Amino acid sequence: MKLKIKILNDSGHLTFLEEKVKRVVNNVEKKLKTLFSFKEINITFKEAENPELLKDLSGIGAYCPAGNFIQISFDINQKIFEKNIEKALWHELHHALRRQAGIEIDKSSFLESVFSEGLADFFVYQMTGELSEWITPIKKEEFNFLLEKFKKIAHKKFNEQDYEIWFLKGSEKENIPKWAGYVLGFKIVKNFLETNTDYSLKILTSTSVDQINLKL
Numbered sequence: 001m002k003l004k005i006k007i008l009n010d011s012g013h014l015t016f017l018e019e020k021v022k023r024v025v026n027n028v029e030k031k032l033k034t035l036f037s038f039k040e041i042n043i044t045f046k047e048a049e050n051p052e053l054l055k056d057l058s059g060i061g062a063y064c065p066a067g068n069f070i071q072i073s074f075d076i077n078q079k080i081f082e083k084n085i086e087k088a089l090w091h092e093l094h095h096a097l098r099r100q101a102g103i104e105i106d107k108s109s110f111l112e113s114v115f116s117e118g119l120a121d122f123f124v125y126q127m128t129g130e131l132s133e134w135i136t137p138i139k140k141e142e143f144n145f146l147l148e149k150f151k152k153i154a155h156k157k158f159n160e161q162d163y164e165i166w167f168l169k170g171s172e173k174e175n176i177p178k179w180a181g182y183v184l185g186f187k188i189v190k191n192f193l194e195t196n197t198d199y200s201l202k203i204l205t206s207t208s209v210d211q212i213n214l215k216l
Contacts, residue, residue, distance in 0.1 A: 001033055001037060001038050001039070001040070002029075002040045002041075003025055003028070003029045003032070003040075003041050003043055004040055004041070004042045004043065005021065005022070005025050005042075005043045005044075005045065006042065006043070006044045006045070007021060007044075007045045007046075008044060008045065008046040008047070011047065013047050013076045014045065014046075014047060014074065014076070017045070017074060017080055020080070020082050020085060021045050021085060023082065024082055024085045024086050024089060025043065025089065027086075028086060028089050028090065028093070031127065032093060035202065036097055036202070036205070038096070038097055038100060039067070039068060039100055040068060041067075041068055041069070041070060041093070041096050042068060042069050042070070043069075043070045043071075043072065043089070044069075044070070044071045044072070045071075045072050045073075045074070046071065046072075046073050046074070047073065047074060047076055048061055048073040048074055048075050048076075049073070051075035051076070051077060051078075054073070054074075054075040054078070055075070055078075056133065057133055057134075058078070058080070058081065058084040058133055059074055059075035059076075059077075059078030059079070059080050059084075060072065060073070060074060060075075060080065060084055060085065060088045061073040061074075061075075062088040062089075062091065062092045063092065064092040064093075064095035064096050064099065066096075066099060067096050067097075067099035067100035068096070068100075069096075070089075070092040070093070070095075070096060072085070072088055072089065072092070083128065083130065084133075086127075086128060087124050087128055087130060087132055090120075090123055090124045090127045090128065091120045091121065091123070091124050091132060092120075093123075094119060094120040094123040094124075094205065095116065095120055097205050097206075098116055098119070098120075098205055098206070101205065101206035101207075103116070103206070103207075103208045106158050106163075107158060108157070108158060108208075108210075109154065109155050109156065109157065109158065109209070109210075110153055110154055110155070110156050110157070110158050110159075110162055110163075110166075111154040111155060111209055111214075111216075112158070112208065112209045112210070113158050113163065113181075114150070114154075114166070114181050114184055114185040114188065115185060115188060115189065115209040115214070116185075116209075117167070117181060117182050117185040117186075118182075118184070118185025118186045118187070118188050118189035118190075119185075119189050119201065119204055119205065121134075121135055121182060121185065121186045121189075122186060122189045122190060122193070122201060123201060123205075125186075126201060131186075132182070134179035134182045134183070135179075135182060135183055135186050136177075136179060136183060138183050138187075143183075143184070143187060145175075146176065146180050146183075146184055147184065147216060149174070149176065150166075150184055150216070151216050154216065163181075166180050166181035166184075167179065167180075167181040167182060188214075188216070189204075192212075192214060196212075199212070
């Protein structure tokens with residue numbers, strides 16, 4: 001069980017972040033090992049190619065395309081705080097753990113994708129006491145409106161168009177705000193855990209959404 005890091009710093013632009021990154025990864029790895037067994041995960045840190053996309057994300061972009069790989073990018077023109085590196089890392093590590101359990105979070109239903117994002121953000125909250133930047137306040141009426149729209153596509157096969165609308169850009173035409181999928185997923189997971197006390201976040205990490213009786 002190991003987190004193996006690589007910092008791509010040929011330009012020298014990330015030198016000011018190297019110690020922060022190493023410290024965060026070391027602390028997170030110690031905590032993670034007390035919670036889960038996992039296979040080696042390679043984590044690459046690099047300068048963002050499109051930093052303008054990270055202006056509302058504390059200068060940090062991250063993704064996890066496989067159970068053994070995470071990439072985290074930085075906008076070097078923003079001040080990067082350790083806590084935000086930690087939050088990004090916990091989020092992507094949860095995706096990695098879920099992928100290692102054989103759950104295809106972006107190749108099955110859209111519900112699986114939303115639920116997996118909700119789990120990752122709830123993990124961030126559990127481990128740091130803080131919410132991810134994209135978990136924004138939402139009124140009950142707006143949540144119910146979005147939930148009803150989501151129900152219509154929940155069991156569709158995951159596709160990039162729906163992902164872009166629900167997780168990234170939103171849609172004025174459909175009255176869907178950006179990041180709605182993250183907010184929806186977080187609240188769905190939170191509500192599920194509160195009403196199904198036989199489950200824990202750890203159990204859900206290796207459980208696909210099809211294996212639970214999830215009522216939207």
